[in-house]
Amino acid sequence: MFETERLVLRPFVESDLDHLLRMWNQPEVRKGTSNDYLVPLSPTFKETLRGWVDKALLYVIITLKDSGEFVGNLTINMGSSKNRDGTLGITLLQEHWGKGYGEETLRTILDHCFKACALHRITLDVFAGNERAVNLYRKLGFVEEGRRREGVLIDGAWQDVIGMGVLDREWAELYWVKPASV
Template identity: 50%
Template sequence: MFYSTERLNLRSYKESDLERILELWNELDVQQNTSTEHVVPRGPKFKDTVKGWLDQARFHSIIEVKATDEFVGFLTIRDENPKNRDGDLAITLTKSQWGKGYGSEILKFVVDYAFRGLALHRLSLGVFDNNNRATSLYKKVGFVEEGRIRKANWVDGEWRDVILMGILEDEWKAGLPK
């Protein structure tokens, strides 16, 4: 099963995708903006970690360009708190695909799907305070800052805050076309 947006396909992962995800995770800028762990090159064993993320997610997807099947990245929604219908969103795009509007396109789809298809009440995420592009994109799609974990991540010789953001089902509904 797969879904599509105007320019992108979203599909379940295959074992062969794990190599592309490993390459993505080994992009320095990507890893610095997504991981609270040490920023280091990851070897083949890291594919097992990625497989665990994807297998345990409520929803996961490989993102590809429709016209070319070119790899864009991947996303997951984990059941952070199933009783309260709270999903935790993580999206990672390869640097070569930044600035093409794919993040906006995919986020609009996944937020809609989280509420319509997965019946979530809220969708949450965390983003580092220096990742202005991502923070701006999340706000554009409807996420609001809910809090901050101060100086929570040491990267490249400095402390970074983690901004906690979320969007509620009623906020999403209010933003739908009338």
């Protein structure tokens, strides 16, 4: 379990499935995270969610420290253990957007993944129209590594899918290495 100033990042428990299903049924959440058709997901989708938990290197539920309220989830999957390449996914309930919870979670988890899990790189895909997420990833040190032009159809318009990544040494330079005082 991890704690930040305002959040608890804890392991998944079975009762989280209801919260996860509710989050994945929010249309705006799905538009920003999924390239599947936007249709209501039935309770059977909980089995898919459970499978995601089981396959992840790291899967945390994001909750508010003061109330325990569900905020979202974050997952790191191992693309290649030999290459120490983790793939990041983070999803928040829409009512928690714009409050800094994503940044707070990402700083904590990425720091842990580079230090304790010895990952070399962390990659992600983000839809170009999700400007808030793109800007956050850039702010944290992710760089654009590729772009699938018109890779996803959202609300009848094509959007690019941007591949981004950050390396362990880049993260260290940004967050661990302090310049020597003169």
